[in-house]
Amino acid sequence: NRPTSAAAVAHELAQASPEPATEPVQAPWETAATEVLGRPSRAIRVSRSQAAVAGVLGIAALAAGLAFGLTRGGDDPAPPPAQPVRADVLPRGETPAETARQLAGWLRERAG
16 A cells, blocks of 8 residues: 655645645746946055055064074974884784774773
C-alpha cells in the first residue's frame, strides 16, 4: 500500500491534514521598474601640502622603525638550540586484544 510517487504522498498528506490547503501566491503581471542611480561621489580632496606632510611622516616612521630594528639586540647571544622531544613508544602486544589492553594502561598512566 505504498504510494507510487511523491505527488501521491502529498495528496494523502493533504487529505489527512485538518488545515486548509496552501494556496500559491499569484505573481504580479507587471513589475515596477527600478531606477538606476549613479555611484555616490566619495572623492576626498587632499592638498599638496597635506600629501607632503603625510609623505614626510611616513618616511620618518619608516626610518625610526629601521633604526630601532637595526640597533636593538645586536649583541644578544643566540639562544641555545631546542632539544628535540623524544616521543614515547606505544606498547605492542602479541594480539590486537593485548595491544588494546596495553594501550589503555599506557593512556591511563599519562592521563594523570
